[in-house]
Amino acid sequence: ISLFDATGFRSRIAAECDFDPIASGLTEQEVARMDRAAQFAVVSTAEALADAGLEPGRVAPERIGVSVGTAVGCTMALEDAYVDVSDRGARWEVDATRAADLPHLYRALVPSSIAAEVAWTAGAEAAACAVSTGCTSGLDAVGQGAHLVAEGAADIVIAGATDAPISPITVACFDTIKATSINNTDPAHASRPFDRDRDGFVLGEGAAMLVLEDAEHARRRGAHIYCEIVGYAQxxxxxxxxxxxxxxxxxxxxxxxALGRAGLRPEDVDYINAHGSGTKQNDRHETAAFKASLGRRAWQVPVSSIKSMIGHSLGAIGALEAAACALAIEHDVVPPTANLHHPDPDLDLDYVPHQARRHVNDVVLSVGSGFGGFQTAMLLARGAAA
Structure with missing residues (x-):
């Protein structure tokens, strides 16, 4: 961890983004106004709009919606402000004169401010919402965005998630429940889903924003279609x-x-993007879930976790994994589970160790599991004109 002095913490490693907000196109005023998580979301939104070929004016603002997920919102800005106005926690009553010098503090308090920033970036005047369901926030935000399109509330929805949780308070919370890895001397190999020697997840950060629209709408405007969302359930x-x-x-x-809503059978699933956090209970839980829901197909389909390579960015990870699944479909490749050197004998599926694999992916299942008991499944499929 380089974003703060982690000396004394149980887990001192994290998957930090190499991110320069100014170089990424934000102004100094925007950087001052926005928490790092909001910055991630806005930059990702601009990239998604450009990739989708959506220049300003192509779609009426009242037909563009926003659905943004986040688990911990603007944690970094809120914590930094509290540290400032409380003299690093020494004052029970905060210094109101210092608080007056923090004009954007309210934005840090409410996660919906991130959805507002994305809406301003996209010029979106239809429904805008923030989704916070822990580590399933990203998948749930994309699912909510797909629902807005399906019900006709918007022609275009910017959907995804963001989190920048690498701060003292977040790291301390996970230290307390011993959920994160303590492999501090070998951080590159600390995230080891499905491995016998795994000892927790590696905290990460990041964002992914997707452009969702009806398939016919996308085809009419000549959009590049990565995939279609065909099933979703919580x-x-x-x-x-x-x-x-x-x-x-x-x-x-x-x-x-999700399979039922998609009109698909277990044998239609070609690849499973696992939650794969690297905790013993999660890996066993979802392995059992795949067997219970897919039957014999669970032993035939490749399963992997990209958290082994990019860490666990809490609410953001589901959106990042949805983007990875879209690319897995487009390029017919299964990403590997890195650092899987000693398979857990209790886990007996094909977890794609070490190396990516060429594999036809017409249908991909992505799942998420969040603290609080949240469970989400999404099915993505190759589009007819993709």
Whole structure:
């Protein structure tokens, strides 16, 4: 960790983004106004709009919507402000005169400010919403965006997620519950989903924003179609804030419902993007879920976790994984699970160790599991004109 002095913390490693907001196109005023998470979202939005060929004026503003997910919102700005006005926590009553010098503090308090920033960037005047369901926020925001398009509330929806959680308070929270890896001497190999010696996830950061639209609308304007969202479902286990039932039936039910909504069968699934956080309970939970929902197909389909390479960026990761799944479909490749050197004998699926694999991916299943019991499944498929 280089974003703050992590001396004394249990876990002192993280997957930090090499990010220069000015070089990425933001003004000094925007940098001062926005938390790092909002900066990620705005820059990603601009890149997504450019990639989609959506210049200003091509779509009426009232037909453009926004759906942004985040687990911890503007944590860095909020914590920095509190540290300032409380003399690093020494003052019980904060210094109101210093608070007056923080005109953008309210933006840091409410996660919806990120959705507002994205809406301003995109010129979006249809529905704009913020989704916060822990580590499934990214998938859920994309699912909500797809719903806005399907119900006719918008022709275009900018959907995705962002998080910049590498701050003392976030690291301390995960230290307390011992969820993060303590492989501090070898950070490059610390994220080891499905490995016998895994010891927790590596905290990450980042954002991904996707342009969603009806398939016919995309074809009419000559858009490049990466894939189609064909199925989506959420479930909750109503069980424990951080614990998971080992049978995985909650996630399995989300997968079954998503398959049903897509009109697909287990044998149609070509690749599974696992949540794959690198905690023992999660890896066992979702392996059981794949078996319960897909039957024998679970042993035939490749499963991998990109968190092994980019860490776990909390709410953002589901959107990043959706983008990775779209590229896996377009390029017919399965990304690997890095650092899987000693397979857990209790986990017996094909976790694609070390090397990416050429593989035809017509249908991809992506899943997410979040603290609080949130379980999400999404199916993405090759578009007819992709």
């Amino acid at each position: 479930r909750s286990n109503a069980y424990h804030m951080t614990g998971l039932k080992p049978d995985g039936l909650d996630m399995a039910e989300a997968i079954r419902v």
